[in-house]
Amino acid sequence: MHNFNSGPSILPQEVLTEAAEAIHNFNHTGLSILEIGHRTNWFGEVMTEARYLVKEFMQLGDDHEVLFLHGGATAQFMQAPMNLLDTDETAAYCDNGIWGSKAIKEARLFGNVNVVSSSKDKKHTYIPKDFFVPEDSKYLHYTTNNTVEGTQWHHIPATTVPLVADMSSDIFSRPMEFSKFALIYAGAQKNIGAAGVNLVVVKKEVLGKVKRPIPTIMDYGNHIEAGSLLNTPPVFAVYVSMLTMRWIKKEGGLEEMEKRSRQRAEFFYNALDTLPLFKPIVAIEDRSWMNAVFIIEKPELEKQFLEQCKENGMIGIKGHRSVGGLRVSMYNALPICSLEALVDLMKEFNNKFA
Amino acid sequence: MHNFNSGPSILPQEVLTEAAEAIHNFNHTGLSILEIGHRTNWFGEVMTEARYLVKEFMQLGDDHEVLFLHGGATAQFMQAPMNLLDTDETAAYCDNGIWGSKAIKEARLFGNVNVVSSSKDKKHTYIPKDFFVPEDSKYLHYTTNNTVEGTQWHHIPATTVPLVADMSSDIFSRPMEFSKFALIYAGAQKNIGAAGVNLVVVKKEVLGKVKRPIPTIMDYGNHIEAGSLLNTPPVFAVYVSMLTMRWIKKEGGLEEMEKRSRQRAEFFYNALDTLPLFKPIVAIEDRSWMNAVFIIEKPELEKQFLEQCKENGMIGIKGHRSVGGLRVSMYNALPICSLEALVDLMKEFNNKFA
Numbered sequence: 203m204h205n206f207n208s209g210p211s212i213l214p215q216e217v218l219t220e221a222a223e224a225i226h227n228f229n230h231t232g233l234s235i236l237e238i239g240h241r242t243n244w245f246g247e248v249m250t251e252a253r254y255l256v257k258e259f260m261q262l263g264d265d266h267e268v269l270f271l272h273g274g275a276t277a278q279f280m281q282a283p284m285n286l287l288d289t290d291e292t293a294a295y296c297d298n299g300i301w302g303s304k305a306i307k308e309a310r311l312f313g314n315v316n317v318v319s320s321s322k323d324k325k326h327t328y329i330p331k332d333f334f335v336p337e338d339s340k341y342l343h344y345t346t347n348n349t350v351e352g353t354q355w356h357h358i359p360a361t362t363v364p365l366v367a368d369m370s371s372d373i374f375s376r377p378m379e380f381s382k383f384a385l386i387y388a389g390a391q392k393n394i395g396a397a398g399v400n401l402v403v404v405k406k407e408v409l410g411k412v413k414r415p416i417p418t419i420m421d422y423g424n425h426i427e428a429g430s431l432l433n434t435p436p437v438f439a440v441y442v443s444m445l446t447m448r449w450i451k452k453e454g455g456l457e458e459m460e461k462r463s464r465q466r467a468e469f470f471y472n473a474l475d476t477l478p479l480f481k482p483i484v485a486i487e488d489r490s491w492m493n494a495v496f497i498i499e500k501p502e503l504e505k506q507f508l509e510q511c512k513e514n515g516m517i518g519i520k521g522h523r524s525v526g527g528l529r530v531s532m533y534n535a536l537p538i539c540s541l542e543a544l545v546d547l548m549k550e551f552n553n554k555f556a
Numbered sequence: 557m558h559n560f561n562s563g564p565s566i567l568p569q570e571v572l573t574e575a576a577e578a579i580h581n582f583n584h585t586g587l588s589i590l591e592i593g594h595r596t597n598w599f600g601e602v603m604t605e606a607r608y609l610v611k612e613f614m615q616l617g618d619d620h621e622v623l624f625l626h627g628g629a630t631a632q633f634m635q636a637p638m639n640l641l642d643t644d645e646t647a648a649y650c651d652n653g654i655w656g657s658k659a660i661k662e663a664r665l666f667g668n669v670n671v672v673s674s675s676k677d678k679k680h681t682y683i684p685k686d687f688f689v690p691e692d693s694k695y696l697h698y699t700t701n702n703t704v705e706g707t708q709w710h711h712i713p714a715t716t717v718p719l720v721a722d723m724s725s726d727i728f729s730r731p732m733e734f735s736k737f738a739l740i741y742a743g744a745q746k747n748i749g750a751a752g753v754n755l756v757v758v759k760k761e762v763l764g765k766v767k768r769p770i771p772t773i774m775d776y777g778n779h780i781e782a783g784s785l786l787n788t789p790p791v792f793a794v795y796v797s798m799l800t801m802r803w804i805k806k807e808g809g810l811e812e813m814e815k816r817s818r819q820r821a822e823f824f825y826n827a828l829d830t831l832p833l834f835k836p837i838v839a840i841e842d843r844s845w846m847n848a849v850f851i852i853e854k855p856e857l858e859k860q861f862l863e864q865c866k867e868n869g870m871i872g873i874k875g876h877r878s879v880g881g882l883r884v885s886m887y888n889a890l891p892i893c894s895l896e897a898l899v900d901l902m903k904e905f906n907n908k909f910a
């Protein structure tokens with residue numbers, strides 16, 4: 203199978219093998235990873251290693267803390283402003299896609315939202331770069347990669363206000379100056395691991411400043427104090443994250459992931475640009491290295507193309523229901539040979555129907 | 557290994573076998589359960605079956621909806637009052653143990669809490685039965701089984717106000733008149749499956765009545781509308797829940813689970829009552845069939861006893877850090893032979909040291 207799913211998505215084969223083994227016998231304990239207490243040393247070591255690897259990848263010091271929390275990014279749309287934005291304060295948000303728009307909707311429940319940039323005018327097919335962030339904004343929120351629309355920030359926005367980023371769909375695909383961020387969050391089900399856990403990286407100095415009472419489980423500060431073991435964590439999902447990060451490290455870390463991402467993206471966009479039947483719909487300089495979104499020039503052929511993909515064991519190529527068209531997701535674990543097989547099929551299809 | 561963990565805890569061997577197989581190859585798809593999209597028919601069938609089995613076990617009609625949500629019961633301590641209790645309203649709460657107390661703390665952030673009954677005077681070693689619930693209470697909240705203290709409600713409190721129950725540690729261990737409840741929630745990591753998902757059963761008529769704006773992901777109504785697929789769910793944890801419920805059904809359903817629970821509890825408490833060295837500390841009529849909490853009359857022997865347990869492959873017997881002493885958890889998947897082995901060891905220890 204060639205797995206182009208947008209998330210949950212492909213994971214490294216050896217991660218799957220180890221995860222399955224741990225369901226039978228975790229770390230030679232004679233117990234399943236599903237049956238061990240979260241306060242045992244057994245799991246404590248998993249959580250510690252997972253948190254440590256994030257710090258190592260991100261080159262973070264003691265100013266930042268790493269948490270693995272229940273839920274997906276959608277929970278963070280709410281939890282971030284709940285912790286950071288007071289009722290009478292204003293946060294700046296970039297509206298660059300469906301997920302950014304959802305984050306804005308939730309933030310409005312907690313304070314004022316200033317949408318400082320929007321790409322709605324062109325259906326979110328580009329990233330506006332020239333926008334103004336008032337210096338008294340509590341923070342600037344943006345989505346580093348727009349999974350649905352296929353755009354990606356290839357730089358960090360220049361601003362003096364604290365940066366908050368949803369990195370769900372491109373985290374660990376490249377080195378970044380992660381220490382610049384006040385808050386980073388990411389659902390695990392793309393490059394981190396399996397669905398059911400959120401990675402949250404927070405700069406401690408931004409916490410404890412809002413006046414509202416925060417429910418215990420929603421307060422980042424409580425999770426930091428408890429070493430990310432405030433309540434029973436999603437044990438297995440954290441374990442799979444740890445395994446996936448071990449794999450990233452072994453393969454060469456974020457530098458190697460970036461090299462592979464670039465290879466995959468260049469190879470695939472090059473094909474898209476040369477095959478007349480297929481048409482990328484995103485501004486060239488903003489193309490996502492994770493999710494290539496495109497259409498077939500003759501839309502009546504889309505169904506047939508998707509069927510041929512399926513017959514050839516290629517899945518996950520249908521575009522998001524809100525956008526339509528086609529989408530090819532190219533996360534860390536996707537081997538280039540999957541893209542080669544797909545491009546071969548696209549060439550054949552192009553030659554037949556262009 | 558004999559697994560007496562309080563949660564995450566023992567699961568049926570065949571559930572573990574199937575879960576591990578699905579990590580390699582889910583349902584003959586050639587894909588891992590960790591790699592499939594949550595909006596595929598593949599996963600849709602898992603979610604549908606899981607929700608259906610809950611309704612079947614609980615004998616619920618269309619008035620109730622079944623959801624599988626991110627997080628554990630701690631999230632529900634907050635989410636329940638957020639959805640049900642307005643700022644100027646009062647909910648009645650039973651304070652029968654550490655988890656009930658935590659639920660009370662969270663509810664106070666959303667409205668008024670009337671603690672109608674408390675067993676704090678005797679360190680939560682019993683369940684008060686004679687208490688008054690004002691008729692204008694928005695709901696009555698209680699914890700059906702107190703995992704930490706080892707007490708359990710063996711009846712449903714008689715009241716005319718809507719019932720809200722945290723059933724995390726005894727759900728699916730017995731048939732109950734589940735339709736009597738306005739809201740039931742339970743973290744999965746005891747009788748339902750693996751850590752990382754919450755079962756929520758809600759009577760639709762109680763929703764949509766509070767004035768506060770509810771964050772999208774916290775609103776039960778949104779989850780109902782989306783068929784429990786509002787955002788990426790914790791796919792694997794839902795799958796393990798479904799497998800565990802299939803196992804319960806195959807074994808004979810909640811009636812059979814109750815029979816086995818009774819057998820286990822009678823066998824173990826009988827041993828406790830006859831061995832002078834070990835002393836149950838909970839009111840006899842309120843003893844939990846899930847978690848037997850007890851002490852050693854000579855506390856200096858506790859460490860030695862726990863070491864002997866460990867040497868004999870018996871784990872999870874240390875009491876909760878807030879209570880101390882010893883605790884033996886006897887969830888659905890625990891075979892009676894594990895208890896027999898433990899009781900043999902206890903007899904030996906008793907004969908040596910009593």
